Amino acid sequence: MKQPASPSQSLPRGIRFAAFVCLVLSAFTGFFALRESMNLGRLSELKEAGDSQPAFVTSLLEAQISALEPMRESRALILGALSVACALSFVAAGRMLRPEGLPLERMRRMLGGAAISAALLRTIDGAQEAVVARRMAPAIIEAMKTLPELQGQAIEQFQAVPWLFSASTVGLTAFVAGTFALLGQYFRSERVRQAIIAQDGDFAEEED
Template sequence: MSASRSSGLPRGIRFAALVSLVLAALTGWSALSEATQLEHFYESRERQLEVDYPTWMGDKALMETVVRTHFSALEPMREPRLVLMGVLSIACAFVFVAAARMLRPDGLPREGMRKMLGRAALVVAVLRTIDGAQLAVVARRMGIAMAEGLRHLPAYQDDVGTQVASSVPSVAVFASVLGTAIIAGTFALLGQYFRSDSVRDAVLARDPEPEED
């Protein structure tokens, strides 16, 4: 085996693999947690309603209304979303394993892992975009419920308070869309990066040569 083939990957590829590893772990864990919550939907709702929210989060009745709105918005999409979260967590697992093997191949060729990482990252980007579209609907409904609740609080009776309350639905949707754009966009960029010719050539140059019979 030549020295160039036994050497490590370039720093840029290692960094991209590390980002893939961390992002896949966080996204996959989040999807798996929500899938568990959706599977035990009504029990999860009751637990959330029984939580003692700190005073800085606002009026207790308002928080209960927001929680009920959250679960009410999720209920019609519960089953398809449960499937989506399950598939998303599996796709993230593929990204995680491929990225880990890119970083520590343990003697295995990295080229196969590069291909799997590129494809799986693009799949995650698509699934996370669908997830984000659903979350935007939920965020809007929660924002409307919060805005209605804020309008009845003394601190929001003046003009400034009214404007703040009115902006809550738009801010909630914007935050949801922004989060989706960042996460799904990063996965899409990683997928395209690992499918690029430059990364393929760098990986092939450092993979072990096939043993001759």
């Protein structure tokens, strides 16, 4: 005898795919935000560890720490909030895929709000990363000039480095924050809401 489908399995494929994308994106974004937040609390240790590294690595690490120190508290706050938003998004997306008896509508509302919050916080995080990238650019150029394989290269060849460094930071921010924003708006849409309510059945009636 065929087992009845769970609410999540009966959802349209588009909703389940969006929930899976949100699950993966939240996991990676939250992990890296948490790791960087923890590293902010041990900048002095990282600086000491860099002293034993090659001169190229040491100069880059010193430039990064110098750029991070003025914004350490605000950046730690943003990264901590981003980690929480990603955790909520991860839990809600996971429950959308495997509700385990929970009403999907509650998870939909949580997921929509958490994804929008993550988009906003990741945008601020990206702006701070862009500032760090701009401040590190001169150190990167000087460090590259010391590499044996780049000796004798024209100075003009290094001028694109700051632009490429900043562009990659902005591009990654736009991709991650934009994806979170699109997912948040998708799960807050009326079409998704009606599809979720139709699957909730008795849960929807109880909330009404």
